[in-house]
């Protein structure tokens with residue numbers, strides 16, 4: 001497994017963990033509306049920063065481009081499907097965000113459930129299909145180069161301090177919603 005795909009797989013594990021927490025959040029009735037909206041807005045911040053800007057950014061700007069260079073089809077092919085799903089995911093995040101602004105817990109829960117379903121299936125496709133292809137067509141050396149670009153991208157869009165803040169937030173949610 002190359003360094004670049006390995007990094008993205010690790011991020012998938014973090015995202016899947018957050019989806020599990022989010023699933024618990026929408027199901028619980030332990031907290032009042034204000035507290036729920038507070039947690040929801042934190043999750044939206046995470047999804048926008050880590051899942052979209054950082055993770056989808058690495059895929060779209062570097063890995064997918066490299067795959068297309070290597071002849072993996074974009075339109076009507078696996079890369080195009082992944083790009084389409086990233087857009088769908090952005091749409092659901094926008095709906096979640098709008099629901100929080102309107103203090104609409106049910107609206108948030110509906111969009112969050114759709115987001116979770118989409119992202120779980122999306123990650124399964126990338127782990128089980130796209131990254132397997134990537135490991136076949138992109139050499140170890142080229143993956144090392146991609147990984148360097150990932151690190152630079154991460155520094156630009158997330159930055160060190162924010163990364164730690166995000167991980168601390170996940171820990172707080174996991175405790176509050178009893179997720180291992």
Ligand SMILES: [Fe+2]
Nearest residue numbers: 056059082126
């Ligand atoms: Fe993706």
Ligand SMILES: [Fe+2]
Nearest residue numbers: 008059123126
């Ligand atoms: Fe991904």
